[in-house]
Structures are given as C-alpha cells and as structure tokens.
Amino acid sequence: MASADSETRPQEAIPQAVKIIIAGGxxxxxxxxxxxxxxxxxxxxxxxxxxxxxxVDDIGGVEHKTTTTVALDFGRITINDDVVxxxxxxxxxxxxxxxxxxxAEGALGAVVLADTRRLDTCFHAVDFFExxxxxxxxxxxxxxxxxxxxxxxxxxALDVSADVPIILADARERGSCKEVLVELVTHVIRxxxxxxxx
Amino acid sequence: MRTDGVHGHEAVxxxxxxxTVRGPAPEAPGHDEEFGQERFLRPFAVTAGDxxxxxxxxxxxxxxxxxxxxxxxxxxxxxxxxxxxxxxILGHALRxxxxxxxAAEVHLPVGQVRxxxxxxxxxxxxxxxxxxxPLARQDILHAVLVGLRSL
Numbered sequence: 001m002a003s004a005d006s007e008t009r010p011q012e013a014i015p016q017a018v019k020i021i022i023a024g025g026x027x028x029x030x031x032x033x034x035x036x037x038x039x040x041x042x043x044x045x046x047x048x049x050x051x052x053x054x055x056v057d058d059i060g061g062v063e064h065k066t067t068t069t070v071a072l073d074f075g076r077i078t079i080n081d082d083v084v085x086x087x088x089x090x091x092x093x094x095x096x097x098x099x100x101x102x103x104a105e106g107a108l109g110a111v112v113l114a115d116t117r118r119l120d121t122c123f124h125a126v127d128f129f130e131x132x133x134x135x136x137x138x139x140x141x142x143x144x145x146x147x148x149x150x151x152x153x154x155x156x157a158l159d160v161s162a163d164v165p166i167i168l169a170d171a172r173e174r175g176s177c178k179e180v181l182v183e184l185v186t187h188v189i190r191x192x193x194x195x196x197x198x
Numbered sequence: 199m200r201t202d203g204v205h206g207h208e209a210v211x212x213x214x215x216x217x218t219v220r221g222p223a224p225e226a227p228g229h230d231e232e233f234g235q236e237r238f239l240r241p242f243a244v245t246a247g248d249x250x251x252x253x254x255x256x257x258x259x260x261x262x263x264x265x266x267x268x269x270x271x272x273x274x275x276x277x278x279x280x281x282x283x284x285x286x287i288l289g290h291a292l293r294x295x296x297x298x299x300x301a302a303e304v305h306l307p308v309g310q311v312r313x314x315x316x317x318x319x320x321x322x323x324x325x326x327x328x329x330x331x332p333l334a335r336q337d338i339l340h341a342v343l344v345g346l347r348s349l
Contacts, residue, residue, distance in 0.1 A: 014294045016329035017265040018338055037349065043302035047309050072308060074298060079345030082331050083338055086265065086298070102263065108339065178349045185343045192336065 015078070019086040020181065021103050023129070024113030025121020029141040029171035030089035031073050033113060036177040038075025038087060045072050047091075047099055070096050090125070100128055109188045110136040111180055113171065117146045119157050126158055135188045139169040139180045163191070262312050262319075262326070264298040271325040284318060287311070294327050 022030045034042050047070050070091045077085040088103050090096075104110070112125045122138075129136040140154055149157075151166045160166070165183050170176040274288035283304055290303045297315055301308040318324040333341065 012293060013330045014267060014269075014327050016331075016333060016338065017267060017296050018342065019265060043299065045298060045301040045306075045308045045311075047307050072298075074302075077345065077349070079342050082329065082333060083341045083345070085342055085345070086296070105263065106265075108342065174349070178346060182343065182346045185339055185346060189336070189339050189343065192339075 015084045019107050021107050021110040023090040023125035028113040028115045033171040033177050034075040034087045034089050036174045040076050042073045042075040104134050109184045112138045114140045116149050137165040137184045139167050141171045265296050267294045267327050268324045269294045269327050
C-alpha cells in the first residue's frame, strides 16, 4: 500500500502523445528521416523477444529458446501545448513483425520509405498497413546513383491504390521530410470518411 | 503465470554475480557489444526474478503501452529498498513521461520498462496521467498538420 510519505505532485499541462510510423526496408532511410525532423536527437530503446516471437517455425524445444533485442528508434516533435508527435522507425528486418502490431496500434498513420534500388523490401510494409487499415503514404527516398522513377512506375511496381500518395523525398532534407509528413496527415484527414477502394 | 522467464530464473540463481544485478544502470557506451548475448539475463534480473513483472510484448492487461504517460507519485530516493532502475525511472518521471522515453532514458527494453512501470503503478510509486486537454482525433490531426507546416 502507499506509504505515509507519498505525495502527489501538482501536475503541469500534459500533452497528448500521438505517433506516426516510419516503415520501410532495411537501410531505406527510416532513421535518417526521423533524425531530420525530430526536435531531439533520436532516442533508442529496444525490445527483447524470444525466438518464439520471430514468426519462424523452428521453435521445437523451448530449451533452445534464446532471446535477442531489436533497436527501436524514435524522435519527437512538439506540436503545441496539447499534442506531442512521436516518430517511430520500424525495426528493419521482416522477422520482427510482432512489434509492428503494437507500433501501428493507435498510430495516426505511416510513411513507407521506398528505396527504388530494392523496392521489394517495402512490400511487406505496404501489405501490413493495407491489411491493418492504417493510412499511409509512400515516400521514395532518393539515393545517389539510383535510377529516378516516375510516380506511376513506383505505384505500378508497389501495386498501391490510386488514392495512396507517392512522394519523391530526400530523407536527409528536413524540408523534404516535413513535406512527406504534411502529405501523410493531409491524406489521413482526407480519408477520415470511410472510403471503400477497389 | 508466464513461463518465458525460466531461463532467467536459472541464470539468476546459478551464474549471475550479484554485482550484475545490483550494479549501476549501464550507461557506458559499448555496453551491448561488451556483454553481447549474455545481456538477455539483465531484463529479468532487474525485476528481481519476479515473474509478475515480465517483459511484456504487446498491450498489457493493464493497458499500458509505449505512449502511456506516467508521473512520479512520490519523491525518488526515499525508499532504500528501491532497485536502482526503479529509482532512476522515478527520477525521470518527475514530470509526465511516456513509457518509451523512460525506456530510452534508463537503457532498458521498452517491454521490460512497461512491466516495471505497471508494478510501480500498482505499488503507488507512479501514477498514470492522461492529457490535460483530451482532443478528438480530428482535432489532433489538424493540430499536427498545422504544427508540421510550421516546422
């Protein structure tokens, strides 16, 4: 039970914490994007899991169960006195799926960062957000030396519906990242009325 | 209840030196590399082998998630029995903090901190707090849009 010297502190104004997910394949620029717009140096925590959480089928014999950790990077943007926005980069490897569920829970929306040199690495993210009904935009991160594709080409390759915005971006540029996030939130607001898409 | 800490039990009882359990929070860079695979012992050790504060993956029954806000309900350091992690968490929670921020600050996995936070709420050390001015989803979205545009 609470001891006698407990004291309840007077509370200052407490903002609502909301989040946007930054997803994409390993090395697509998620951490770079978070760092570009975050008001703090991105913080890193981690999650511990057992192999049983991996979603692989080789879990015969729990005596061999081992644990590992996954880094989870996040940044913060203070919107105003009432709202603080957190940006979470998803773990890069596909096998850390189970974390996505919690990350996606209650998220305002998601940015799928696509690397056109390895477009297939973001298929999972696109599929995940489509299935969960989490609104998302695709940001095509421009890497030095990568072929420049047109929006239609990327859309076709990713097979995303016409209402999903596809934006060319540079994760290193704060202005560009800001545009991506603005586009996402605009997209979310636009889509708040249930829209059935074919 | 949960059995996923069985290895931790054995390890804590068997091989883990007490200094590892009670040592200061590992803030030195390179800690992870240094300890490598053995690090899986620590998260369970900080709960003092208490299976009721497991590392929690996914939403807890208590409904605490990564962005749940908590604030210290009493002054840290006045309870000698507090484990260092808890004291550190209390210190960081003097103003309202999210669970994930606390995890980053005390250098522990977020699932583990969530378990500790749940226990600390239960024993009255922390209290959950909601936003001062809860907003509707649509109002939040508009506020975020305005805020992002003015970055």
